[in-house]
Amino acid sequence: MKKIKKLEGEGNHYSVPKLYAINSIKKQTEDEYLLRFDVPLEHEPAQFIQVSLLGHGEAPISICSFQDEYFEMSIRAVGNLTRKLCALKKGDKVGLRGPYGKGYPMESLKGNNVLVIGGGCGVAPMRSAIQYLERHRSDFGDVALYFGYRNPKEVLFAEDFNKWKKTFRVHVTVDKAPKSWKGEVGLITELLQKDSFDNTNKVAFVCGPPVMIKFVIALLKERGFNDDQIFLSHERMMKCATGMCGHCMIEGVYTCKDGPVFRYDGVKDLHG
Ligand SMILES: Cc1cc2nc3c(=O)[nH]c(=O)nc-3n(C[C@H](O)[C@H](O)[C@H](O)COP(=O)(O)OP(=O)(O)OC[C@H]3O[C@@H](n4cnc5c(N)ncnc54)[C@H](O)[C@@H]3O)c2cc1C
Ligand code: FES
Missing domain, CATH: 3.40.50.80 (Nucleotide-binding domain of ferredoxin-NADP reductase (FNR) module)
Structure with a gap:
């Protein structure tokens, strides 16, 4: 099965989310839900996807699987968007763009x-x-x-x-x-x-x-x-996820494009 490289939709030079239907959603703990999308996506372990719902915002969520035919994300309901995402049902559509960042090499x-x-x-x-x-x-x-x-x-x-x-x-x-x-x-x-x-x-x-x-x-x-x-x-709040807005930057390091996975010798100063 041919894997796709990016989830985003057609747009201008900014990356634009594309709507995908949830293929399964499963309660894992009191606050965490596992969402599966039957999309063969090329990615590195621990890269992340920008997940959005129109009117409720967008958040980075890690890919928590490494499979050929689908990918999964485990979402903890902590705020406005994540609570809405965790209340969705199979077949509901969410906006996805990515995968972004560097995973484990x-x-x-x-x-x-x-x-x-x-x-x-x-x-x-x-x-x-x-x-x-x-x-x-x-x-x-x-x-x-x-x-x-x-x-x-x-x-x-x-x-x-x-x-x-x-x-x-x-x-x-x-x-x-x-x-x-x-x-x-x-x-x-x-x-x-x-x-x-x-x-x-x-x-x-x-x-x-x-x-x-x-x-x-x-x-x-x-x-x-x-x-x-x-x-x-590393987890830092993000906006663009593509290295353009500077929102995730700390001491010259972009979490979105240089991370979220870092080798410790490159970021040890950030850990005091
Ligand atoms: C690279 C990366 C990968 C991530 N992967 C995952 C993942 O796999 N699964 C996942 O569930 N989340 C993950 N997160 C965190 C997720 O992006 C945030 O929880 C999300 O942005 C919260 O959005 P919200 O609109 O629901 O919350 P908001 O409404 O923005 O926040 C509501 C309240 O919750 C607090 N809050 C926000 N995030 C967290 C948090 N993580 N833990 C505790 N309190 C928090 C805020 O400070 C605020 O007080 C990741 C973040 C990054 C940067
Ligand atoms: S989130 Fe915009 S530069 Fe990283």
């Missing part, structure tokens, strides 16, 4: 052991990299996934864990849990501290809240990771 990382570290809804862009790793399993070494959530109700993509456990080492923890929770309780850094990983060719992908990123980076560096072996996803 998977091709150049082949041969490495990979640590995937995601916190909360930061697991969404990671899922795209994980599906890539599943499809190219023999090109990579040991793959370990570490996911941290605030509580069991917020565990995102739990339905994927059993499948991933067949191929990768999977570790899940929650900050707080009732007695019925059978898994780990504690911070994601505690999980990482307990694990031993091959210390040779290795890279780490990190996505989550800023405080998690800060402590995870400190720990990875203690464990022998160089700055150029750590990849981070």
